[in-house]
Amino acid sequence: MINILIILIGKLLSKFSKIFNLGNGSTWPGHIALKLNPNFISDSIRNSKTKVILVVGTNGKTTTSKLLQTILEHNQKKVFLNTSGANLLNGAASSIILNSSFVKLDADFAIFELDENAFPKFLEKVEPDYIVGLNLFRDQLDRYGEIDTISKRWKKSVSKLIKTKLILNADDAQIAFLGKNTKLDSFYFGLNEKNLEKSTMQHASDSILCPNCGAALNFKAYYFSHLGIWRCDKCGFKRPNKIFSEFTYLPLRGTYAKYDVLAAVLLAKIIGFNDSKIESALKKFQPAFGRQEVINYNGKQVELFLSKNPISLNESLSTAQGLKAKTLLIILNDNIPDGLDVSWIWDVDFEQILSKNINIVVSGIRAYDMAIRLKYAGFYVHITDTIENAIDVGLKDLENNEKLFILPNYSAMLEVRKILTGKKIL
Amino acid sequence: MNYKLTIGWLYPKLMSTYGDRGNVIVLQKRCEWRKIETEIKIIDTLSTNKDLSSCDLLMMGGAQDTQQEIVAKDLKKKKSTFKKMIEDGTPGLYICGGFQYLGRYYKTAQGNKLPQLEVLDMYTENPGRERLIGNIAIDAQNLFEKRTVLVGFENHGGRTIPGDNIKPLGRVLRGFGSNDISKEEGALYKNTIGTYLHGPILSKNPVLADYLIEKALELKYKTDITLEMLDDSLEEKARMAIAKRLQIAI
Numbered sequence: 001m002i003n004i005l006i007i008l009i010g011k012l013l014s015k016f017s018k019i020f021n022l023g024n025g026s027t028w029p030g031h032i033a034l035k036l037n038p039n040f041i042s043d044s045i046r047n048s049k050t051k052v053i054l055v056v057g058t059n060g061k062t063t064t065s066k067l068l069q070t071i072l073e074h075n076q077k078k079v080f081l082n083t084s085g086a087n088l089l090n091g092a093a094s095s096i097i098l099n100s101s102f103v104k105l106d107a108d109f110a111i112f113e114l115d116e117n118a119f120p121k122f123l124e125k126v127e128p129d130y131i132v133g134l135n136l137f138r139d140q141l142d143r144y145g146e147i148d149t150i151s152k153r154w155k156k157s158v159s160k161l162i163k164t165k166l167i168l169n170a171d172d173a174q175i176a177f178l179g180k181n182t183k184l185d186s187f188y189f190g191l192n193e194k195n196l197e198k199s200t201m202q203h204a205s206d207s208i209l210c211p212n213c214g215a216a217l218n219f220k221a222y223y224f225s226h227l228g229i230w231r232c233d234k235c236g237f238k239r240p241n242k243i244f245s246e247f248t249y250l251p252l253r254g255t256y257a258k259y260d261v262l263a264a265v266l267l268a269k270i271i272g273f274n275d276s277k278i279e280s281a282l283k284k285f286q287p288a289f290g291r292q293e294v295i296n297y298n299g300k301q302v303e304l305f306l307s308k309n310p311i312s313l314n315e316s317l318s319t320a321q322g323l324k325a326k327t328l329l330i331i332l333n334d335n336i337p338d339g340l341d342v343s344w345i346w347d348v349d350f351e352q353i354l355s356k357n358i359n360i361v362v363s364g365i366r367a368y369d370m371a372i373r374l375k376y377a378g379f380y381v382h383i384t385d386t387i388e389n390a391i392d393v394g395l396k397d398l399e400n401n402e403k404l405f406i407l408p409n410y411s412a413m414l415e416v417r418k419i420l421t422g423k424k425i426l
Numbered sequence: 427m428n429y430k431l432t433i434g435w436l437y438p439k440l441m442s443t444y445g446d447r448g449n450v451i452v453l454q455k456r457c458e459w460r461k462i463e464t465e466i467k468i469i470d471t472l473s474t475n476k477d478l479s480s481c482d483l484l485m486m487g488g489a490q491d492t493q494q495e496i497v498a499k500d501l502k503k504k505k506s507t508f509k510k511m512i513e514d515g516t517p518g519l520y521i522c523g524g525f526q527y528l529g530r531y532y533k534t535a536q537g538n539k540l541p542q543l544e545v546l547d548m549y550t551e552n553p554g555r556e557r558l559i560g561n562i563a564i565d566a567q568n569l570f571e572k573r574t575v576l577v578g579f580e581n582h583g584g585r586t587i588p589g590d591n592i593k594p595l596g597r598v599l600r601g602f603g604s605n606d607i608s609k610e611e612g613a614l615y616k617n618t619i620g621t622y623l624h625g626p627i628l629s630k631n632p633v634l635a636d637y638l639i640e641k642a643l644e645l646k647y648k649t650d651i652t653l654e655m656l657d658d659s660l661e662e663k664a665r666m667a668i669a670k671r672l673q674i675a676i
Binding site for chain 2: 138146209340341342343344345346347368369371372373375376
């Protein structure tokens with residue numbers, strides 16, 4: 001009974017906050033719901049026919065969720081997800097409130113992207129139908145702690161599940177570890193591309209130790225950071241054999257995005273959609289905001305690549321360089337959603353990735369930190385005080401057929417998108 | 427005269443948690459800009475004592491617990507060489523986990539006492555309470571003999587308690603420092619500098635980078651060295667921006 005009340009109050013609160021513009025309304029109805037009933041999420045899900053999909057990992061959660069949503073909705077399923085940036089329990093609870101009609105959750109699928117800490121907490125309350133495990137990179141040590149610790153905590157939480165199906169990245173040892181010695185059905189995706197295999201690791205790499213026994217892992221090849229073909233010579237734990245690694249159509253560019261597509265497609269196949277249905281859905285795919293999103297601004301084109309940690313910034317730089325970018329705008333903030341510590345920019349391989357004649361404009365609260373990093377990498381940069389100026393400077397010398405590539409971290413992405421589209425996104 | 431420095435980077439694969447390589451890049455570039463030749467020598471589990479003793483300047487970053495144990499085991503084999511280098515005045519920068527290593531022991535949150543290198547009279551305990559996280563500014567007066575503000579970011583669970591023979595690197599102006607009581611930060615012993623400041627520390631505090639380079643050259647070439655000035659206006663602006671946010675005067 002209390003949940004009916006919570007849902008009604010929550011809906012009212014959300015409306016109220018939207019009308020009076022008191023923030024985005026995407027987390028605090030959920031916050032209140034969980035205060036009134038700590039079991040709000042599990043109660044709501046138990047009383048519904050909604051299947052629950054959790055998407056976890058450091059990078060690619062939003063894109064993978066959006067890919068899944070596209071495939072499911074294109075195939076007439078009713079889907080909801082927690083809005084971006086609301087990947088804690090209160091965000092998940094809020095999305096339930098907004099998607100409940102009267103008292104019941106009204107959807108075929110709920111997709112929740114959860115951050116590193118919220119994931120085990122969610123599993124304490126609800127056993128999901130599917131978990132998609134993408135990757136574990138170091139991100140925001142000030143908030144999440146070290147990845148070995150996260151990996152151990154995840155393994156412990158997952159080992160208590162009974163019926164969940166696991167969709168795991170075989171190339172990431174820490175993620176593949178979730179499927180080791182488990183009775184749960186585990187399915188793996190990963191790459192199988194000779195031309196991408198590198199013999200050395202990028203600098204910003206971690207988890208080179210076996211998650212099972214702690215010995216150093218032996219890599220036959222690296223695809224991307226610590227993702228690759230690995231095995232442990234000590235305990236024998238190795239990359240699984242049966243791996244889903246190709247699909248007929250990829251709606252996004254980059255090695256990194258390929259993992260997200262493979263994850264979403266593999267789950268769609270497990271749910272029961274055939275390849276042609278999945279492919280036709282993916283042809284309708286629109287990138288999540290800030291992720292390879294193209295926006296027209298003052299008659300010119302701007303493309304946004306959310307770049308929030310060393311791995312995602314490396315990948316954004318590679319993709320922009322591959323597309324022959326003439327000018328980059330890098331925006332670095334240190335607000336709470338970004339992590340307060342910006343030291344990670346020194347783990348980014350600017351020196352190896354970018355050509356020396358590229359124009360770089362920097363902005364954001366930590367513009368000087370980024371400018372120093374680039375100075376030591378051998379690039380001259382233009383520092384601007386406001387993001388508006390930075391965009392103008394970046395666009396100034398571009399021809400009409402050239403794009404400005406903007407690489408912001410999280411809160412910077414929200415700011416820049418507001419300027420480019422003239423509206424708030426959340 | 428053509429100068430050359432060998433910079434020993436200790437366990438980069440295991441101990442490079444968050445931008446630690448930035449310190450090496452800064453040292454290398456600031457030498458390069460002054461036409462001082464550099465060689466970066468990686469010191470890890472495969473290196474010998476001879477490799478270690480061929481270095482003119484040492485740099486060690488932080489690590490996660492598992493990695494830290496592997497390093498501790500390996501460092502035991504290199505302990506006497508390492509200790510002698512520090513006693514002889516080899517300049518070195520030891521950050522976070524690297525700093526803790528120099529002490530007598532590290533007591534984990536579970537109460538396990540892990541013996542450390544015992545080169546410095548200090549110890550570290552992790553009480554299992556909240557980590558000390560945030561922007562930090564210190565006055566490194568002990569090193570520079572006048573008020574010199576260094577800025578950085580700290581993130582550590584361990585609290586380091588210095589003994590009587592250790593001079594702290596500086597006084598905390600904003601933030602926590604070595605522990606949450608003494609308002610002191612880091613340690614200074616001969617030319618060895620231990621600190622919790624990362625960011626990485628040398629990127630915004632070039633004065634410290636130049637100090638290490640100068641001392642390394644002086645020790646190697648046994649002569650007084652005055653380094654050529656570089657344009658550090660960008661670094662200065664970055665430091666000012668942090669100081670302004672922390673509301674302190676530089």
